[in-house]
Amino acid sequence: MSSLEAIYTKLPENLHDLPKPQSEKELEEMNYRVRHWMSTIPGTLKIGSKEHKQAVCQMFRETFNPYRPTFMNWPKLSEEEIKRLKSLPIWDIAVHTEGKARLRMAAYVKEIVDPEMADAIARNAWEENRHKEVLTDLVKFYGIPLAEEQEYQLPKDAEWAYMVTGFSECWDSFFAFGLFSVAQKSGFFTKELIETFEPVMQEECRHILLFANWLAWHRKNLSLIKRVKFEAKLYAVHAFLIYERLGLIREVDVDGQEYYEDNNFTINGVAELGKDKTTLKEFLQLCLSENEKRFAGYDRRLVRPKTAPFLTRLILRFLPKKLANKQLA
Ligand SMILES: [Fe+2]
Ligand SMILES: [Fe+2]
Numbered sequence: 001m002s003s004l005e006a007i008y009t010k011l012p013e014n015l016h017d018l019p020k021p022q023s024e025k026e027l028e029e030m031n032y033r034v035r036h037w038m039s040t041i042p043g044t045l046k047i048g049s050k051e052h053k054q055a056v057c058q059m060f061r062e063t064f065n066p067y068r069p070t071f072m073n074w075p076k077l078s079e080e081e082i083k084r085l086k087s088l089p090i091w092d093i094a095v096h097t098e099g100k101a102r103l104r105m106a107a108y109v110k111e112i113v114d115p116e117m118a119d120a121i122a123r124n125a126w127e128e129n130r131h132k133e134v135l136t137d138l139v140k141f142y143g144i145p146l147a148e149e150q151e152y153q154l155p156k157d158a159e160w161a162y163m164v165t166g167f168s169e170c171w172d173s174f175f176a177f178g179l180f181s182v183a184q185k186s187g188f189f190t191k192e193l194i195e196t197f198e199p200v201m202q203e204e205c206r207h208i209l210l211f212a213n214w215l216a217w218h219r220k221n222l223s224l225i226k227r228v229k230f231e232a233k234l235y236a237v238h239a240f241l242i243y244e245r246l247g248l249i250r251e252v253d254v255d256g257q258e259y260y261e262d263n264n265f266t267i268n269g270v271a272e273l274g275k276d277k278t279t280l281k282e283f284l285q286l287c288l289s290e291n292e293k294r295f296a297g298y299d300r301r302l303v304r305p306k307t308a309p310f311l312t313r314l315i316l317r318f319l320p321k322k323l324a325n326k327q328l329a
Pocket of ligand 2: 101128169203204207
């Protein structure tokens with residue numbers, strides 16, 4: 001086992017010792033605990049301070065959800081429902097994204113000097129590995145075919161790769177929260193499937209909360225020269241992501257075969273997952289409200305991911321009426 005694999009496959013605690021809810025009431029309490037967290041530190045939390053770092057790492061530890069992928073109860077679905085699941089073009093990219101995320105996070109953990117922050121990001125890598133296991137189990141259970149997995153490349157610049165993953169998660173989660181709600185309202189995903197998948201969605205919310213606070217803490221603790229370099233890198237990461245999202249990046253698999261990943265599922269997905277016609281404006285508003293709901297229970301003094309909600313509000317404000325009322329179909 002490589003040292004990076006050890007990071008994303010081993011939790012500091014023995015997973016089997018983690019408390020498992022014994023009753024409905026305990027399950028309800030656990031679901032509340034993973035969604036609500038307040039630091040005991042009184043007063044303001046200075047961003048970048050030791051207290052800020054301790055608070056965010058503590059949040060990540062204490063809102064941990066101890067579910068085990070192998071014990072997940074995949075609900076029985078009708079043939080029609082399985083067919084619908086199979087028709088979604090997301091499974092390859094979803095499994096691959098989780099696989100990439102766990103490796104990139106683990107690679108960055110190796111470079112972090114602060115043990116508490118390293119521990120938090122190692123836990124994040126572990127949770128990404130668990131997401132991969134959940135998805136792998138799901139596709140196996142419903143017989144969804146997967147393309148052969150691409151070899152995961154070790155990042156040359158671990159900080160760069162971590163930032164690319166972090167910002168990607170910020171954008172993907174923001175739209176996924178909206179899409180998840182669309183699929184729930186339309187019944188595209190059955191109630192049981194929604195309940196089974198809900199912890200994964202909430203976990204992504206905690207991940208981007210950790211990422212936003214790592215970023216805020218990290219940049220405050222850099223010397224002036226390092227800070228200037230870091231800000232330039234940040235711009236480059238955003239430029240790369242825009243380039244990638246425009247579908248301009250091809251991935252090349254181990255056999256040298258080129259393939260494109262579907263980066264436009266967000267827009268096409270509303271039509272695929274929804275039943276009623278949804279306009280662009282309605283969908284963006286839904287993403288905003290779902291985003292707000294998912295973060296509502298965490299200490300307000302922690303930094304929230306801001307870019308996706310900010311740009312969405314801006315778009316909603318200046319979007320021409322014709323485009324805003326365009327139905328996503
Ligand atoms: Fe994930
Ligand atoms: Fe994540």
